[in-house]
Amino acid sequence: MKTKTHQTIVLNEVPCPFCSLICDDLVIQNKDSKLTVKENGCAKVKAHFAQPLPDSTPALKGKSCSIDKAIKAAATILKQSSAPLIAGLGTDIGGMRSVMHLADNIGATIDHMHSDGVIRNTLVLQDLGWVMTTMAEIKNRADFIIFAGTDASNYPRFFERVIWNKNSLFRNIKKRKIVYIGDKLKTSTGRSPEGKLPTVLKCEQEEINEIISVLHAIIAGNIIQTPKIAGISLATLLKLAKQMQEAKYGVIVWAPGELNFPHAELTIQSICELVKYLTRTTRFAGFTLAGADGAMSANNVSAWQSGFPLRVNFSKGFPRHDVGRNSTKSLLKNKEVDALMWISSFSSNTRPPKAKIPTVVLATPEAKLDFKPDVFIPVATPGIDHSGQLIRTDNVVSLPLKKLRDSKYMSVSDILNRIIELI
Amino acid sequence: MLIKLSGGTVYDPVHGINGEKRDIYLQDGYITRKPASSIKIDKTYDLNGKIIMAGAIDIHTHIGGGKVNIARMMLPEDHRADLVSKTKLTRSGCGHAAPSTLTAGYRYAEMGYTACFEPAMLPSNARQAHMEMADTPMVDKGAYAMLGSDDFFLRMLTAKKDREAISDYVGWIINATQAIAIKVVNPGGINAFKFNQRKLDLDEQNEHYGVSPREIIKSLARAVRELGVPHPLHLHGCNLGVPGNMHTTLDTIRAVEGMPLHLTHVQFHSYGTEGDRKFSSGAAEIAEAVNSNPNISIDVGQVLFGQTVTASGDTMRQYAGHWHAHPKKWVIMDIECDAGCGVVPFKYRDKNFVNALQWAIGLELFLLINDPWRIFLTTDHPNGAPFTSYPHLIRLLMDRSFRNDMLATINKGAAAASILSSIDREYTLYEIATMTRAAPARSLGLKNRGHLGGGAIADITVYNNIKNKEKMFEKPLYVFKNGEEIVKNGKIVKVVTGGTHTLRPDYDKSIEKSLKKYFDRYMTVKLGNFKIDDDEIVEHGNGNIIVQPCT
Ligand SMILES: [Zn+2]
Numbered sequence: 026m027k028t029k030t031h032q033t034i035v036l037n038e039v040p041c042p043f044c045s046l047i048c049d050d051l052v053i054q055n056k057d058s059k060l061t062v063k064e065n066g067c068a069k070v071k072a073h074f075a076q077p078l079p080d081s082t083p084a085l086k087g088k089s090c091s092i093d094k095a096i097k098a099a100a101t102i103l104k105q106s107s108a109p110l111i112a113g114l115g116t117d118i119g120g121m122r123s124v125m126h127l128a129d130n131i132g133a134t135i136d137h138m139h140s141d142g143v144i145r146n147t148l149v150l151q152d153l154g155w156v157m158t159t160m161a162e163i164k165n166r167a168d169f170i171i172f173a174g175t176d177a178s179n180y181p182r183f184f185e186r187v188i189w190n191k192n193s194l195f196r197n198i199k200k201r202k203i204v205y206i207g208d209k210l211k212t213s214t215g216r217s218p219e220g221k222l223p224t225v226l227k228c229e230q231e232e233i234n235e236i237i238s239v240l241h242a243i244i245a246g247n248i249i250q251t252p253k254i255a256g257i258s259l260a261t262l263l264k265l266a267k268q269m270q271e272a273k274y275g276v277i278v279w280a281p282g283e284l285n286f287p288h289a290e291l292t293i294q295s296i297c298e299l300v301k302y303l304t305r306t307t308r309f310a311g312f313t314l315a316g317a318d319g320a321m322s323a324n325n326v327s328a329w330q331s332g333f334p335l336r337v338n339f340s341k342g343f344p345r346h347d348v349g350r351n352s353t354k355s356l357l358k359n360k361e362v363d364a365l366m367w368i369s370s371f372s373s374n375t376r377p378p379k380a381k382i383p384t385v386v387l388a389t390p391e392a393k394l395d396f397k398p399d400v401f402i403p404v405a406t407p408g409i410d411h412s413g414q415l416i417r418t419d420n421v422v423s424l425p426l427k428k429l430r431d432s433k434y435m436s437v438s439d440i441l442n443r444i445i446e447l448i
Numbered sequence: 449m450l451i452k453l454s455g456g457t458v459y460d461p462v463h464g465i466n467g468e469k470r471d472i473y474l475q476d477g478y479i480t481r482k483p484a485s486s487i488k489i490d491k492t493y494d495l496n497g498k499i500i501m502a503g504a505i506d507i508h509t510h511i512g513g514g515k516v517n518i519a520r521m522m523l524p525e526d527h528r529a530d531l532v533s534k535t536k537l538t539r540s541g542c543g544h545a546a547p548s549t550l551t552a553g554y555r556y557a558e559m560g561y562t563a564c565f566e567p568a569m570l571p572s573n574a575r576q577a578h579m580e581m582a583d584t585p586m587v588d589k590g591a592y593a594m595l596g597s598d599d600f601f602l603r604m605l606t607a608k609k610d611r612e613a614i615s616d617y618v619g620w621i622i623n624a625t626q627a628i629a630i631k632v633v634n635p636g637g638i639n640a641f642k643f644n645q646r647k648l649d650l651d652e653q654n655e656h657y658g659v660s661p662r663e664i665i666k667s668l669a670r671a672v673r674e675l676g677v678p679h680p681l682h683l684h685g686c687n688l689g690v691p692g693n694m695h696t697t698l699d700t701i702r703a704v705e706g707m708p709l710h711l712t713h714v715q716f717h718s719y720g721t722e723g724d725r726k727f728s729s730g731a732a733e734i735a736e737a738v739n740s741n742p743n744i745s746i747d748v749g750q751v752l753f754g755q756t757v758t759a760s761g762d763t764m765r766q767y768a769g770h771w772h773a774h775p776k777k778w779v780i781m782d783i784e785c786d787a788g789c790g791v792v793p794f795k796y797r798d799k800n801f802v803n804a805l806q807w808a809i810g811l812e813l814f815l816l817i818n819d820p821w822r823i824f825l826t827t828d829h830p831n832g833a834p835f836t837s838y839p840h841l842i843r844l845l846m847d848r849s850f851r852n853d854m855l856a857t858i859n860k861g862a863a864a865a866s867i868l869s870s871i872d873r874e875y876t877l878y879e880i881a882t883m884t885r886a887a888p889a890r891s892l893g894l895k896n897r898g899h900l901g902g903g904a905i906a907d908i909t910v911y912n913n914i915k916n917k918e919k920m921f922e923k924p925l926y927v928f929k930n931g932e933e934i935v936k937n938g939k940i941v942k943v944v945t946g947g948t949h950t951l952r953p954d955y956d957k958s959i960e961k962s963l964k965k966y967f968d969r970y971m972t973v974k975l976g977n978f979k980i981d982d983d984e985i986v987e988h989g990n991g992n993i994i995v996q997p998c999t
Contacts (some may be wrong), residue, residue, distance in 0.1 A: 060716045159784045161972045187972065192970055421783050437885060
């Protein structure tokens with residue numbers, strides 16, 4: 026397929042695949058296959074869309090080859106492997122469906138590049154559960170929002186879309202209270218359009234747990250004697266606790282990937298237990314910002330096809346879920362795998378790990394690699410080069426991705442399906 | 449390819465065939481009349497002494513969508529006890545309470561089922577529900593879109609929009625989400641819970657909107673009828689699990705004033721407050737009301753003992769039930785000004801008074817409701833028990849002495865409080881064929897399914913005639929899907945994809961004007977991206993769309 030020369034097409038309501046908010050109000054212009062964000066894209070993605078399609082070819086150890094030859098070489102590596110790892114998993118639902126099929130066939134382990142964050146949440150879900158909410162509920166119902174250890178700046182339009190939104194069904198947006206707890210947070214976005222400043226409780230990320238636990242204790246009616254908790258005065262926490270109990274619909278937002286310290290899942294657990302406790306008398310809910318590069322989709326497809334969320338191993342012919350053992354880092358470090366397939370079809374900045382085992386890389390054509398993998402296959406980007414679906418950060422809404430331009434590159438799904446046929 | 453099923457004993461309630469020896473011919477996926485003797489038969493199955501029914505249809509089973517996937521993620525311990533290895537034909541996965549999609553499809557087929565309906569598809573989560581159903585092989589699927597707690601609809605009711613406008617919205621939802629029916633769960637209650645209301649009775653008002661469940665039920669039941677949706681409004685009523693809720697259920701039956709209504713998992717809505725424990729069976733009164741109101745159909749939502757997980761859109765009642773979670777973990781979610789979900793693992797214990805009485809109440813309903821065309825066999829999978837317990841449930845219905853043996857093992861107080869031991873009725877194979885095939889197909893308006901007449905889709909199950917009905921129904925001799933043999937001796941022999949049943953009711957397209965405005969202002973997806981194209985369902989090669997006609 027060739028786009029006619031000097032043709033300009035404008036596409037409306039385009040979902041953006043580059044972060045897990047999947048903003049779907051973008052207006053994209055396609056002029057001679059060159060894409061420009063005309064309206065609504067954040068600064069972060071404008072560059073992604075504008076990236077021209079570089080000329081790239083499949084390659085074996087850096088030597089250019091045909092797609093057929095590359096697919097065959099990839100199939101051979103996976104076939105000869107007795108413990109393959111399929112990682113990265115930066116793909117859409119269609120791609121992930123093929124990953125699951127391939128992994129089941131060859132007894133592979135699967136892990137996503139952003140699993141560390143996703144799994145902190147999984148551990149809490151599997152241990153005690155939670156009360157959660159979604160974007161439209163925050164936009165229309167929330168009157169009190171706490172950002173715990175995140176400022177949402179990795180999700181540039183979060184505030185525009187659901188915190189300082191123009192229209193709301195039930196809330197006067199101007200009266201929304203914003204609180205930050207944590208370290209190195211950019212709190213200026215929390216300033217209301219009228220200039221009202223957010224409450225900021227500055228502490229180390231590791232200390233958020235302590236603050237949340239004390240808030241829980243106060244709300245549960247315990248008398249706290251300590252005058253300062255993680256550097257925050259008790260009076261501040263008492264006031265905050267009161268505001269939380271008075272909120273009509275409170276939300277605590279965290280980004281599991283940004284709580285990057287040992288046993289951060291315990292911090293998330295404290296947040297979730299506090300939310301549950303508040304739910305006894307008022308309405309409160311948790312919300313997570315997570316899952317770039319299709320991580321939410323990978324986690325969900327893994328769950329529905331295997332019964333387990335991410336970090337699943339199929340070597341015994343059935344799925345085994347082990348979030349510690351099945352991580353890319355530990356599998357490579359402990360030499361428990363003998364072949365690696367790395368998938369990254371959204372961003373060129375996600376570098377595959379350099380491992381001393383046969384490696385197949387399925388990545389965007391402009392991917393910058395600091396080594397020459399045994400097999401490199403440039404792939405199309407979902408939502409740019411082909412249609413597909415992705416699941417949003419709230420784990421509920423999925424959006425249909427659109428094809429915006431013609432691409433000579435194959436989708437991850439098509440490549441994997443051909444590999445499946447060859448094995 | 450012309451196939452002859454020769455000499456089997458046929459149960460086909462649509463044609464009044466009750467255990468007669470018949471030959472059945474299959475061609476190109478359909479059941480066909482007896483061909484001329486000159487035409488060569490390609491394959492003959494000698495089915496002398498075997499039982500033949502249409503493929504079974506599950507009218508209410510939670511097989512796909514967000515809450516089911518949350519249950520999967522949440523319960524690794526449940527899955528580890530039932531891991532399923534891959535075979536030459538089938539993929540690996542796991543089973544029990546919230547099985548993987550692939551395993552669910554295989555196990556349904558291996559149990560003689562050829563179609564399953566997901567009853568609680570949130571419009572905002574419909575895309576994922578369809579993707580999960582597409583990854584559920586072997587059986588045909590379909591889903592009911594959930595309405596009644598969505599803010600768009602409640603705003604319409606408050607604004608006293610006319611009934612045409614409401615029908616247009618309901619019709620739009622069915623089209624946009626590729627649904628086949630409409631379900632309402634705790635009408636308005638999921639919404640009220642977001643405003644911190646903790647209970648909502650039939651005539652109590654949602655504090656924000658000032659509308660009652662009664663008004664919601666009537667409005668939706670009317671819209672469903674006016675759009676020509678074959679399946680009546682599928683209602684999960686108010687006060688699920690609350691002692692005394694039998695009165696709410698009886699009032700609900702009266703509330704629809706003769707309009708068609710399907711009451712789902714009625715077992716959970718048939719509780720009285722008699723006795724020392726203030727918990728008693730209301731099955732007799734509910735059965736009486738169902739028997740005397742031909743506009744009402746029900747499914748039971750039978751409880752069977754053991755570990756399971758409850759997954760429901762009813763956040764209000766699931767929150768109230770979370771204190772009984774086993775193991776102690778639970779999820780509640782508010783979803784997109786649309787609805788919500790609650791996932792609470794639960795273990796039903798035969799020695800526990802309440803659980804044992806729930807078991808008895810379900811069976812009383814089955815046995816006291818006379819017309820098998822209006823009562824369907826469900827456990828509300830996985831809420832009352834996983835679907836894999838259906839053969840056991842069928843034996844309880846067909847075998848009185850087995851039932852009484854089981855009754856003797858449960859909590860003594862519950863057994864004494866139930867009239868079960870005094871009920872002699874045993875379901876016949878004809879009645880089982882009605883409640884698991886003919887009746888659900890008719891209720892859902894599935895053309896050419898649920899029967900074995902000429903022109904029907906060749907979805908057929910063949911059983912060995914075994915006295916122990918649990919053994920008989922858990923392992924069919926053959927299952928045919930669209931005329932192909934897919935199961936033999938209870939094992940998959942061929943993997944097929946199955947299609948998706950949908951409906952395309954007519955509605956006034958101008959409703960999209962107000963919807964677009966609402967979506968642009970208040971929602972977080974665009975109207976155009978909310979709608980699910982046919983292409984999305986068929987593109988992965990995982991199935992086709994079957995459009996059923998409206999009435
Ligand atoms: Zn149900």
